[in-house]
Amino acid sequence: xxxxxxxxxxHFLKPRNAGEVKDANAVGEVGSMAxxxxxxxxxxxxxxxxxEDAKFQTFGCAxxxxxxxxxxEMIKGKSLKEAEKISNQDIADFLGGLPKEKMHxxxxxxxxxxxxxxxxxxxxxxxxxxEIVCECFGVTDLExxxxxxxxxxxxxxxVTDYTKAGGGCExxxxxxxxxxxxxxxxxxxxxxxxxxxIKKIKMIEETIESEIRPSLQQDGGDVELIDVVGNRVLVAxxxxxxxxxxxxxxxxxxxxxxxxxxxxxxxxxEEVKE
Amino acid sequence: MTTVYMDNNATTQVAPEVLEAMLPYFHDxxxxxxxxxxxxxxxxxxIRDAREQVADLLGADSPxxxxxxxxxxxxxxxxxxxxxxxxEGKNHIVTTRVEHPAVKVLCxxxxxxxxxxxxxxxxREGRLDMDQYKESLTQDTAIVSLMWANNETGVIFPVExxxxxxxxxxxxxxxxAVQAVGKIPIDLRNSAIDMLSISGHKLxxxxxxxxxxxxxxxxxxxxLIGGHQERGRRGGTENAASIVxxxxxxxxxxxxxxxxxTRVKDLRDKLEQEILAKVSRSRxxxxxxxxxxxxxxxxxxxVEGEAILLLMDEFGICASSGSAxxxxxxxxxxxxxxxxxxxxxxxxxxxxxxxxxxxxEEVDFVIEKVPPIIETLRELSPFWKPEEGACATGT
Numbered sequence: 198x199x200x201x202x203x204x205x206x207x208h209f210l211k212p213r214n215a216g217e218v219k220d221a222n223a224v225g226e227v228g229s230m231a232x233x234x235x236x237x238x239x240x241x242x243x244x245x246x247x248x249e250d251a252k253f254q255t256f257g258c259a260x261x262x263x264x265x266x267x268x269x270e271m272i273k274g275k276s277l278k279e280a281e282k283i284s285n286q287d288i289a290d291f292l293g294g295l296p297k298e299k300m301h302x303x304x305x306x307x308x309x310x311x312x313x314x315x316x317x318x319x320x321x322x323x324x325x326x327x328e329i330v331c332e333c334f335g336v337t338d339l340e341x342x343x344x345x346x347x348x349x350x351x352x353x354x355x356v357t358d359y360t361k362a363g364g365g366c367e368x369x370x371x372x373x374x375x376x377x378x379x380x381x382x383x384x385x386x387x388x389x390x391x392x393x394x395i396k397k398i399k400m401i402e403e404t405i406e407s408e409i410r411p412s413l414q415q416d417g418g419d420v421e422l423i424d425v426v427g428n429r430v431l432v433a434x435x436x437x438x439x440x441x442x443x444x445x446x447x448x449x450x451x452x453x454x455x456x457x458x459x460x461x462x463x464x465x466x467e468e469v470k471e
Numbered sequence: 472m473t474t475v476y477m478d479n480n481a482t483t484q485v486a487p488e489v490l491e492a493m494l495p496y497f498h499d500x501x502x503x504x505x506x507x508x509x510x511x512x513x514x515x516x517x518i519r520d521a522r523e524q525v526a527d528l529l530g531a532d533s534p535x536x537x538x539x540x541x542x543x544x545x546x547x548x549x550x551x552x553x554x555x556x557x558x559e560g561k562n563h564i565v566t567t568r569v570e571h572p573a574v575k576v577l578c579x580x581x582x583x584x585x586x587x588x589x590x591x592x593x594x595r596e597g598r599l600d601m602d603q604y605k606e607s608l609t610q611d612t613a614i615v616s617l618m619w620a621n622n623e624t625g626v627i628f629p630v631e632x633x634x635x636x637x638x639x640x641x642x643x644x645x646x647x648a649v650q651a652v653g654k655i656p657i658d659l660r661n662s663a664i665d666m667l668s669i670s671g672h673k674l675x676x677x678x679x680x681x682x683x684x685x686x687x688x689x690x691x692x693x694x695l696i697g698g699h700q701e702r703g704r705r706g707g708t709e710n711a712a713s714i715v716x717x718x719x720x721x722x723x724x725x726x727x728x729x730x731x732x733t734r735v736k737d738l739r740d741k742l743e744q745e746i747l748a749k750v751s752r753s754r755x756x757x758x759x760x761x762x763x764x765x766x767x768x769x770x771x772x773x774v775e776g777e778a779i780l781l782l783m784d785e786f787g788i789c790a791s792s793g794s795a796x797x798x799x800x801x802x803x804x805x806x807x808x809x810x811x812x813x814x815x816x817x818x819x820x821x822x823x824x825x826x827x828x829x830x831x832e833e834v835d836f837v838i839e840k841v842p843p844i845i846e847t848l849r850e851l852s853p854f855w856k857p858e859e860g861a862c863a864t865g866t
Contacts, residue, residue, distance in 0.1 A: 254853035364801030
């Protein structure tokens with residue numbers, strides 16, 4: 198028997214928003230009977246771009262029904278922009294977690310939402326992109342790549358739990374392994390040629406200017422480069438950042454992260470108090 | 472909430488008489504049957520009695536043909552591995568597409584290790600393709616392993632006929648009779664079956680004990696090597712309490728065989744006929760074939776089995792499903808797929824398996840609760856079009 202959370206059970210036994218929105222202007226349908234689960238999501242989006250109503254119809258197991266029910270609760274009253282950001286993990290989290298073998302139910306929810314939002318924007322339903330890897334469940338390489346990237350998957354078993362790929366005849370397991378290896382490779386930091394000090398300082402200045410300052414200034418803050426000593430980047434905060442108690446977090450999560458991404462992963466950002 | 476247990480092909484309640492028979496072996500009669508003293512020796516006597524009880528139910532020639540094991544899977548593994556070990560050079564195994572994993576997965580493993588495995592298909596009702604079976608028997612075939620009755624559908628294979636065909640070609644014949652023993656009469660005296668597996672907990676004995684019948688004169692190699700127990704055919708100190716239990720359970724099964732095939736069968740028939748009458752687009756898998764008297768495998772179109780099970784669970788009703796989601800795999804049961812049951816039906820299959828302990832009140836309760844459950848789930852399903860009373864595009 199599956200170990201479902203109380204919240205999963207509750208959403209399964211008393212599903213919220215089951216049915217079809219009568220005057221829906223966004224419809225997303227994913228899955229199929231052959232695959233064992235399917236979800237049809239109907240939305241009513243108002244003129245302000247807010248999701249006024251959302252309903253679902255599901256063919257599937259308890260966790261598929263619960264995931265769809267949870268999804269409708271999560272998106273009702275949200276703007277399209279907010280809804281776009283919902284990931285499969287958010288759906289699972291809302292339910293207090295799903296058994297790992299059932300994570301594909303949350304992925305189904307996210308896919309239906311994406312399909313509905315695309316439908317609202319009038320985008321023609323995207324032709325299946327990528328190449329089918331898993332013939333049994335019709336899963337493409339791009340879907341697998343995305344699941345690996347977004348959920349940090351490392352094994353074929355995990356890929357099957359999240360996408361169903363590889364859960365049938367198993368003949369695609371080698372291909373799935375290759376995809377995992379490829380995504381892992383991309384994520385491994387590329388070895389960069391050693392930077393000269395002058396070049397490093399120049400790149401830091403450029404990154405602060407183009408990548409960091411604009412988003413800080415939006416919130417009324419700023420940052421100034423004081424000095425670079427080896428891999429220590431000394432900065433001073435300005436404006437709102439100078440008095441913000443969260444400035445240290447900003448320095449780590451934004452400034453340092455951007456410098457790691459664009460200059461070198463070895464840099465350490467330190468705040469200089471004047 | 473009371474439990475309405477209709478999952479007896481999964482496991483059964485230990486019969487009160489069986490429990491009573493086995494309890495003394497935990498406290499008063501804890502001696503080792505191999506010991507020289509009377510205290511241990513008396514346990515050996517009771518094990519001999521149990522061997523006779525099992526032999527009686529099977530119609531075996533001699534109690535010596537009964538080997539006690541730890542479970543049905545061990546019996547299956549022992550039989551197949553023994554046949555391969557004692558007939559070196561023969562590399563071919565004949566089995567079916569609908570076997571229990573204890574045989575199916577073992578054969579899959581052997582196929583990766585140099586053996587050739589022929590899996591005989593079944594028709595839409597789960598009946599074995601006897602022509603293909605006959606053709607598959609070759610000089611190179613070491614063993615045939617066919618289940619007597621299918622655990623998911625209850626469909627019975629013509630094992631006697633199949634065993635005769637094997638014997639006339641000098642091929643060993645094993646049958647996994649885990650679901651058949653105790654439910655239908657078996658008489659090995661006049662049969663060509665060489666080996667037969669039983670599981671204790673499927674016939675009201677506890678879990679953790681099985682039986683392998685090996686006909687006298689059959690070449691045999693032990694699977695579990697160790698002491699001289701079971702006359703050197705299965706090492707390891709005897710599980711005395713459970714062996715006594717399985718003996719008692721076989722004795723009871725013999726006495727209750729008639730009840731199983733009349734009253735239990737009537738209950739099963741009532742259950743499936745009334746559910747089918749009340750729920751549109753439902754069918755019995757294997758319903759046209761010869762079946763065990765206790766098993767009914769019903770498919771409900773456009774709904775998923777795990778959801779049905781969990782809603783039944785709210786009423787204390789216990790059953791099983793061949794849907795993908797229940798098993799943790801992603802595909803519906805290999806048995807239903809082998810039968811060519813369409814996806815629209817396979818995902819929504821529920822197995823009810825009764826026992827002599829079920830009552831008519833329980834059957835009526837299930838008949839009352841199941842149809843609204845299916846209706847609730849169909850209302851949620853995007854594939855269900857009530858006006859058509861059928862399912863939309865079942866891709």
